[in-house]
Amino acid sequence: MSTETLEFQAEARQLLELMVHSIYSNKDIFLRELISNASDALDKRRLAGLQDESLKADDLRIEIEADPEERTLTVRDNGIGMSRDEVVGLIGTIARSGTAETLRRLKENKESAELIGQFGVGFYSVFMVADKVTLLTRKTGETTGVRWESDGDGTYTVETVEDAPEGTSIRLHLRPADQEDGLYDYTDAAKIREIVKRYSDFISFPVTMGDSTLNSMKALWARPRSEVSDEEYHEFYRHVSHDWSEPLDIIQMRAEGTFEYEALLFLPARAPHDLYQRDARHGLQLYVKRVFILDDSRELLPDHLRFVKGVVDAADLSLNISREILQQDRHIQLIRRRLAKKILASIKELMGKDADKYRTFWREFGPAVKEGLLDPSEDHKAILDIASFASTAGEEPTTLADYIERMPEGQDKIYFMTGDTRAQIENSPHMEAFKAKGYEVLLLTDRVDEIWVEGVREHAGTEFRSIARGEVDLSSDEEASPEQAEAYAPVLTWLNETLDDVKDVRLTTRLTSSPACLVSDDDGLTPALEKMYKAMGQELPPVKRILELNPGHPLVGALRTAHEKRADDPELKETAELLYGTALLAEGGDLADPARFAALLADRLGKTL
Ligand SMILES: Nc1ncnc2c1ncn2[C@@H]1O[C@H](COP(=O)(O)OP(=O)(O)OP(=O)(O)O)[C@@H](O)[C@H]1O
Numbered sequence: 215m216s217t218e219t220l221e222f223q224a225e226a227r228q229l230l231e232l233m234v235h236s237i238y239s240n241k242d243i244f245l246r247e248l249i250s251n252a253s254d255a256l257d258k259r260r261l262a263g264l265q266d267e268s269l270k271a272d273d274l275r276i277e278i279e280a281d282p283e284e285r286t287l288t289v290r291d292n293g294i295g296m297s298r299d300e301v302v303g304l305i306g307t308i309a310r311s312g313t314a315e316t317l318r319r320l321k322e323n324k325e326s327a328e329l330i331g332q333f334g335v336g337f338y339s340v341f342m343v344a345d346k347v348t349l350l351t352r353k354t355g356e357t358t359g360v361r362w363e364s365d366g367d368g369t370y371t372v373e374t375v376e377d378a379p380e381g382t383s384i385r386l387h388l389r390p391a392d393q394e395d396g397l398y399d400y401t402d403a404a405k406i407r408e409i410v411k412r413y414s415d416f417i418s419f420p421v422t423m424g425d426s427t428l429n430s431m432k433a434l435w436a437r438p439r440s441e442v443s444d445e446e447y448h449e450f451y452r453h454v455s456h457d458w459s460e461p462l463d464i465i466q467m468r469a470e471g472t473f474e475y476e477a478l479l480f481l482p483a484r485a486p487h488d489l490y491q492r493d494a495r496h497g498l499q500l501y502v503k504r505v506f507i508l509d510d511s512r513e514l515l516p517d518h519l520r521f522v523k524g525v526v527d528a529a530d531l532s533l534n535i536s537r538e539i540l541q542q543d544r545h546i547q548l549i550r551r552r553l554a555k556k557i558l559a560s561i562k563e564l565m566g567k568d569a570d571k572y573r574t575f576w577r578e579f580g581p582a583v584k585e586g587l588l589d590p591s592e593d594h595k596a597i598l599d600i601a602s603f604a605s606t607a608g609e610e611p612t613t614l615a616d617y618i619e620r621m622p623e624g625q626d627k628i629y630f631m632t633g634d635t636r637a638q639i640e641n642s643p644h645m646e647a648f649k650a651k652g653y654e655v656l657l658l659t660d661r662v663d664e665i666w667v668e669g670v671r672e673h674a675g676t677e678f679r680s681i682a683r684g685e686v687d688l689s690s691d692e693e694a695s696p697e698q699a700e701a702y703a704p705v706l707t708w709l710n711e712t713l714d715d716v717k718d719v720r721l722t723t724r725l726t727s728s729p730a731c732l733v734s735d736d737d738g739l740t741p742a743l744e745k746m747y748k749a750m751g752q753e754l755p756p757v758k759r760i761l762e763l764n765p766g767h768p769l770v771g772a773l774r775t776a777h778e779k780r781a782d783d784p785e786l787k788e789t790a791e792l793l794y795g796t797a798l799l800a801e802g803g804d805l806a807d808p809a810r811f812a813a814l815l816a817d818r819l820g821k822t823l
Pocket residue numbers: 247250251252255291293294295296304305333334335336337338381382456
């Protein structure tokens with residue numbers, strides 16, 4: 215049979231290069247990766263046998279064979295195997311999105327181990343310890359197999375073979391041991407045993423070498439927490455998540471009664487790069503009575519908790535359950551609700567017992583968790599209980615409970631403003647009266663904040679209130695007097711007619727130092743929302759806001775007087791435009807016609823000199 219020589223895809227080649235010039239000090243992990251892959255293949259094989267009588271599988275196992283003379287190590291499984299196309303597609307390429315970006319960062323970065331864990335080097339890690347790798351595989355149901363071979367340089371060969379056993383065997387031609395470089399003698403039985411025990415003890419198939427079985431095969435989620443070491447949990451976490459960093463928290467639960475299940479869940483310590491990509495792989499592994507059924511089961515978690523990793527083992531589901539059924543199954547919906555509740559409760563506990571971990575969690579996953587506030591069927595209180603927000607009270611984010619606790623006499627609302635950056639909001643004119651009064655304002659800069667504040671009205675009995683919306687209701691000593699209102703009525707009416715882009719013009723006590731600001735109606739769209747809708751392709755009539763004027767500002771006072779004296783002066787109209795433009799700029803908004811604004815301003819400045 216002819217042998218074909220193919221090139222690794224560019225990104226795969228870069229990753230291989232990193233492997234060959236080994237960026238890890240711990241090379242032992244190659245074996246964990248091989249066993250992990252073999253275990254996944256066996257899971258699939260077992261399931262195929264359960265779903266189709268004719269494929270019944272027995273004696274599923276992983277065999278390790280070392281040959282000190284030849285300096286080879288072989289890891290063999292009788293799992294599902296790979297077709298020729300799969301070998302080329304899965305081993306020769308890295309399909310995961312974001313790989314190029316991650317590789318670029320890896321090259322520059324020292325936190326490489328953590329970064330690389332985000333997409334898992336998996337199979338390629340063999341090139342840390344081997345200078346030649348031969349993979350022989352035959353997929354269940356196919357008659358011919360494939361031999362794949364590579365030295366870890368830019369190319370590999372594939373050929374069809376007639377007599378391959380079902381499953382996959384991977385033979386490593388080991389590099390010479392070099393203890394200083396962390397490269398051990400991987401034909402040494404004691405070393406192999408140590409590695410398997412340490413990293414792969416929980417694997418549910420026997421891992422054998424000669425006559426002995428090296429692992430205990432105990433399902434971790436079925437063991438009491440007190441009997442499992444942190445190290446074992448962490449290894450298991452790596453197996454299910456492909457993430458090399460340690461999880462922030464471990465959540466275990468068991469439901470007994472009419473519908474029994476066990477769950478072992480992990481909160482990761484960092485967000486994967488694809489957390490906000492629709493088609494990304496998220497979700498839990500589903501087992502039925504210790505048998506692996508499905509990977510990435512998003513149905514087991516609400517979307518806003520999609521980053522949680524782990525396993526659910528349900529006792530009463532059918533082994534034939536499909537994703538489609540999963541979506542509608544009443545029990546699954548029940549599990550999802552219970553898991554969500556338990557996860558939020560665990561995060562709340564984490565807030566109390568380890569503030570640092572909680573802060574890391576919220577920094578990484580807060581924006582995702584807040585998506586839950588967009589779903590009316592979710593428990594908003596439970597989500598807001600574990601949320602924190604940037605605030606004018608200090609550099610550190612605050613919880614709502616702490617905010618409410620700090621509210622001074624007279625304040626009865628949770629004030630917030632949304633925007634792109636903290637600085638932009640803090641310097642916005644809307645803030646002035648709140649600063650003056652000493653009222654704390656939450657600074658909401660995540661995109662999702664723009665949306666949830668539209669629907670969520672209160673927390674723990676205290677209303678939310680945007681400081682850029684509606685009339686300001688701060689009880690102020692400087693309320694506009696009836697005389698003032700009367701004096702300003704003509705100029706306000708005139709401004710309203712003159713400025714096409716505003717829906718109303720009124721006086722405010724919101725401002726202390728700026729002349730003007732723009733606010734949305736109580737039920738009107740905000741500019742950020744308008745932008746979002748437009749980005750989604752929705753046609754909207756232009757959204758108009760209200761121009762609020764500070765009667766205490768000299769410019770506003772002078773405009774009123776000028777209007778009284780010479781209402782027809784065309785320059786007054788330009789002043790009105792400048793006033794509106796300034797209000798827009800001050801909040802970080804975009805002018806419709808910046809060139810015109812600049813020309814008007816330059817003209818005015820010229821006249822002052
Ligand atoms: N022993 C095996 N039997 C069957 N398929 C395998 C085997 N080893 C690898 N594969 C296939 O090759 C793919 C790529 O493996 P690789 O280890 O590089 O990445 P991965 O397992 O998908 O991810 P990670 O490395 O993050 O665990 C696997 O997803 C699997 O489909």
